[in-house]
Amino acid sequence: MKLPPFEYACPATLDEAIALLASRDGDAKAISGGQSLMPILAFRLASPSLLVDLKKLKGLDQIKIDASGITLGAKVSWRQIEDDKRLATAHPLLQEMISHVAHYQIRNRGTVGGSIAHADPAAEMPGFSVTCDAKIVVKGSSGERIIPAGEFFEGPLMTVLEADELITEIRLPPWPAARRWGMLEFARRRGDFAMGGVAVFYDLDAQGRAVDAHVGVIGAGSIPHRVPGAEAAINGTTVDETAILAAAKAAAAGVEPLTDIHASAAYRRNLISVLLERALRAAVAR
Amino acid sequence: MSKANRFVGSPVERLEDLRLLRGRGRFVDDLTAEGVLNAVILRSPVAHGIIKGIDTSAALAIPGVVAVLTAEEIGRPVPTIPIRLFASKLTEPLEQPCIADRKVRYVGEPVVLVIAESQAIAEDACDAVVLDIETLPPVVTREAAEKGQSLLFDELGTNRCARFTAIKGDADDAFRNAAYRRRERFGVHRHTAVFMEGRGLLAEWFEEEGKLVVQGGAKVPFATRKALSKQMNLPEDKIEVHEADTGGGFGSRGEFYPEDFLIPFAARYVGKPIKWVEDRREHLACSNHSRETEVEAEIACDKNGMVLGLRGTAFVDSGAYVRTNGLINPRNVSQFMSGPYHVPNINIVTDFYLSNKGPVGTYRGPGRYETDYVRERLFDMAANDLGIDRVEFRRRNLVREDQMPYQLPQIVETKSGDELDSGNYEVTLDQCLAEFKWAEKVEKYDGKLIDGRYHGLGLHCFIEGGAAGPKENARLVLEKSGNVSVYVGSSQVGQGVVTVLTQIAADALEMPMDKIAIFHGSTTGTKEGFGSFHSRSTVMGGSAIVVAAASLQKLMREAAGRRFNCAPGEVTLEDGKAQGPGGKSLTFAELAEEDISIEESFFNHKHTWAYGTHATHIAVDPQTGQVEVLEYVAVEDVGRMVNPLTLGGQAVGAIVQGLGGTFLEHLIYDGEGQLLTGTFADYLLPTAGDFPRIRAIMTGNYPSPINPLGVKGAGEGGIIPVGGIMANAIASALRSFNVQPLELPLSPPRIWKLIDDARPAEAAE
């Protein structure tokens, strides 16, 4: 399990990095925290001819919070998100989700941009970005694109990113202080990729009825996605027991999980339903 | 003469740890030599096939590649891995060739050995080898193995490679007349030992002396030397085998593997030191697997719950070859079904079948984890069916002290029996119940829905065998310093053998521990040695030391007698001095001016039987199938305790390992014989936080009569009850659903499915 041979470059600017990526006709890869790419190389599942290390690129490791929302630089690590005290109120769901990512050492190195580009269907950050209407800012030889997270993921480890494009930042809309939310996932051991996970939030209108419900799932199909049926079952209700059970049922119907060696599709479908039920109870109690 | 007993029985901290914790250990990957080259093995990508061609030209052309070896270069007939235990004429042709020749029989079988200047270059070269393998239908399932349409060895005519039949009394007669019988089918899944670091070797060839030095293995260095001597056509005294520090062995490390021949062979072939360390994918695919067993078992009782008989048939999967100790597994499945209980009539037939999967060997508690699971499950079912409390049911059937020594069934094929040596099993059961507060907890939790989870309790009585013969050696040397060096044939596999043997030697020699140095795990220390397996090091190595210590003291008295001009009997050895009549005195250092050393053997053909009871409290989330272990208490009597700290640590470790095997670990193959769990992302090991609430209470109340120390092999066995106790606790928790877990592992999807299938149709939808 040694890496295949490759060339290595460590450019100082974004433009240089993009030029390097563009120079190899799809055979160059960016490396950020290396926590997904290195195992892939060690297993020789990929052997790019050039690795472009992003570590010297400036300005991509900031968490910015203002009235327009939250911006995460592509190189922001899980550790930074966990340690940022502002996020406890600015975006509690983000911190909760990231607390489920991997283990201590990996959280020190793994990055937001790497995770989104890697597009593991069970990963938290892609699921979070889809659930929270994130916009993914990417830059390549042909300029900048701003892609809604819901349009970014195409399949397991597949995205709309071009070979010469880099993610630069993730933009999130502001998070109202009174927002109700819940997030739960189920993994065999703490820190493992989730067998299934659910994030939910909604706001309450003047009558105490839920509006603008968002329900997102991870590990429940080939890409993270929202579950409109479950959202509809929540919107306009007081999120009472009936609504919770209806939403849970809708979630089971609204996912197409896969069977693999760890669990059957039926199990995962049930899991998503159970997790949403419990996440909604937590949201109500919050 | 009474010996002072200062150290045996004391919680002496591990002598090994200071060195290891300071990073001064020498594990296999720390070993190196001047001019060392790296080896990487290209392994079969298919489970079953005929090798049509191997093109190594592109690999050889890569700069830095030194040699590329196949069966061709190694020479035919390719040496095979000898079967160390229970070998027979029948199994000889089923031994694994050290490199595939003509046929491949499992994914991971070595096909090409590449030697290069670095591991990365060697891996590049492996990628450049072109294999032409014509695939044959793989034998993956039990059905395919039994059907035998596709055969692993055509000449055998079947895939069945061994049978072990355990007989006692007349089972059929007992079943005919029994008031109660129940038959169930149980499955235990394939999983295996994983140590802290991979297996590996450093082999050096010294041309002038014609000598081979191999480092890195552990467990059975003398057996390894013997095998190498034959395979490489070298006299044994031209081969040295030394172990390195190890992060665990668990039965798997240190057995003879293909690499144990390939790496030394390559070292001689290229005339350079060669190092090979496996990666995790190789470990999971290629180290000995274990446990894959199906049992159809039946229990017969009278109406009072006295067990009349156990009978059944078992299937054990051998994988692609019969390896060194693989035959232990099916034999143990047959022999130990009755565990610590008096079962007058037994008939268990276990068949061992070849398949196109990784070959199996022993894993901590081999065959015992499996049979204990079956037996204790049947006991809970029978107790429940008969309306007898499960504790009472066990109490009635435990072997009593006055039945010792107690005969276990005979194995027909090997004409071998066994007998339980000593103990009072009921005392340990009661102690465990008291420690656990069983009665109180049954009342409070068992079968109850609390906090959305169903709580359940489980209880399990077991025995663990130890002290495999035939003998062990110890050589004691009185050094010029007056200290004693103790050379033993036992090996270090992380079990604290240095600590324990130092305690034993210190007491036997009546010397302080710091005046004693233990040397182990090398073929140079003793004439002969048998290693560490079957929980034998403390009993066999320890007893050899006791025997040798008495001889050494005799020699010291004789030497002093000559110098003092008195009879040896008049000499006392105390406080580092030999003293004779009239105040004559010599320090041990002065005594050692004359060479004083002795090698002795301890012989033993019987086994020791530690025994105990485990109890647990678990909670099941019915919506996810997740099981949490809330409490786990183990009580075990080990005859005489040498070190409660190391022993307790071993017991807790064994339990965690068992929980890993019961809940998480699973080697899964697909229909083509591809291993699907080749990384730690898919082969799930327990982590430090997963099973935190375990207590082990070790006692030494009933010494073994079969060795001078009274000790019993222990430390291995905490793993034995774990599958059974967990399945029973889950069944107890889920009693309102009336479900029975019969298959391991007890993964959340499996538990959830049991519950889901039991729910009324409309609720499940």
Ligand SMILES: Cc1cc2nc3c(=O)[nH]c(=O)nc-3n(C[C@H](O)[C@H](O)[C@H](O)COP(=O)(O)OP(=O)(O)OC[C@H]3O[C@@H](n4cnc5c(N)ncnc54)[C@H](O)[C@@H]3O)c2cc1C
């Ligand atoms: C044991 C283990 C457990 C893990 N558990 C989890 C878990 O539970 N949940 C989870 O979400 N993740 C988990 N991970 C993955 C971890 O979070 C990774 O760090 C993350 O998925 C990738 O981030 P990275 O910065 O390490 O990316 P890298 O490994 O450096 O790169 C990953 C991919 O993204 C590309 N890339 C990187 N940065 C950019 C960029 N700015 N623009 C475009 N492409 C880019 C790379 O070219 C590569 O293809 C685990 C990893 C390990 C090793």
